[in-house]
Amino acid sequence: QTVVTQEPSLTVSPGGTVTLTCASSTGAVTNDHYPNWFQQKPGQAPWALIYSASRPHSWTPARFSGSLLGGRAALTLSDVQPDDEADYYCLLYYGAPLVGIFGGGTKLTVL
Amino acid sequence: EVQLVESGGTLVQPGGSLRLSCAASGFTLSNFWMHWVRQIPGRGLFWLSRISDDGNTRSYADSVKGRFTISRDNAKNMVFLEMNSLKAEDTGVYYCARDNPDYWGHGTLVTVSS
Numbered sequence: 001q002t003v004v005t006q007e008p009s010l011t012v013s014p015g016g017t018v019t020l021t022c023a024s025s026t027g028a029v030t031n032d033h034y035p036n037w038f039q040q041k042p043g044q045a046p047w048a049l050i051y052s053a054s055r056p057h058s059w060t061p062a063r064f065s066g067s068l069l070g071g072r073a074a075l076t077l078s079d080v081q082p083d084d085e086a087d088y089y090c091l092l093y094y095g096a097p098l099v100g101i102f103g104g105g106t107k108l109t110v111l
Numbered sequence: 112e113v114q115l116v117e118s119g120g121t122l123v124q125p126g127g128s129l130r131l132s133c134a135a136s137g138f139t140l141s142n143f144w145m146h147w148v149r150q151i152p153g154r155g156l157f158w159l160s161r162i163s164d165d166g167n168t169r170s171y172a173d174s175v176k177g178r179f180t181i182s183r184d185n186a187k188n189m190v191f192l193e194m195n196s197l198k199a200e201d202t203g204v205y206y207c208a209r210d211n212p213d214y215w216g217h218g219t220l221v222t223v224s225s
Contacts, residue, residue, distance in 0.1 A: 001173075034211075036211055036212070038156070040156075045206060045215040045216065045217050045218060046148075046156065046206070046208075046215055047215075048211065048212060048213045048214070048215070051211040051213070052211075057213055089155065089156050091156075091158065091212075095170075097161070097163075097168050097169070097170040098161065098170060099158070099161075099170050099171070099172065100146070100158035100161065100172075101158060101172075102148075102155060102156040102157060102158055103155075104155050105155045105156070
C-alpha cells in the first residue's frame with residue numbers, strides 16, 4: 001500500500017521562510033505524480049495552491065512556490081504571514097488510470 | 112463564477128446506500144475531469160474517485176472500489192457518487208472538486224451509524 005508522508009507539524013516566525021515536503025513510499029516523487037498542494041483552514045474547504053509540482057493557480061500568492069527537491073515534492077512559503085497558519089496537504093497521483101493519494105497533512109503554526 | 116454544490120449527505124445505517132450529487136455552474140462541465148474527496152471532521156483528506164470529462168474513464172481508491180460508483184451527466188451539469196455497503200469508516204464530509212483539483216465545493220456530511 002502506497003503511503004504519502006508529510007511533516008505532521010512545523011512552526012515558522014512571521015516574515016520567515018518554511019519548506020513543507022511530500023514523500024512517496026514508492027520512491028522519488030517526479031512530475032509524473034502531478035504533485036498538488038492545498039491549504040485548508042478550520043471549517044473551510046481546501047484551497048488549491050500548486051499543481052503539477054510547480055505551477056501556481058491564478059489566485060495563488062507569489063509567496064507560495066512548489067518544486068521537486070531531493071526526491072520529494074516541496075512547498076515553500078516565503079515572507080510568511082499570520083494568515084498562512086493552516087493545514088497543508090499534498091496530493092500525488094499513481095498508475096493508469098490515475099489514482100490519487102493525499103499526504104497526512106502538515107499543520108503550520110505561525111508564531 | 113465557478114461553483115460546485117454538493118448535496119445528498121445524511122445519516123445512513125451501516126450496510127446502507129446513498130447517492131451524492133454535485134451541481135456544477137460557471138464553467139463547461141464537459142471540459143473537465145471531476146473528483147470526489149472525503150474528510151473525517153478534524154482529520155485529513157482522502158481521495159476517493161475521479162471521472163474523465165466524457166465519463167469513459169473512472170478510477171477509485173482501493174478501499175471504495177466495488178462499493179462506490181462515480182458518474183456524471185454533462186447535459187445536466189451534475190456529477191454523482193453512488194455509495195453502497197456503507198461502513199462507519201465512510202463517515203465524513205464529501206467534497207466534489209474540479210480538474211487538478213482546482214475548485215472545490217463546500218462539502219456534504221455523510222454519517223454512517225446505527
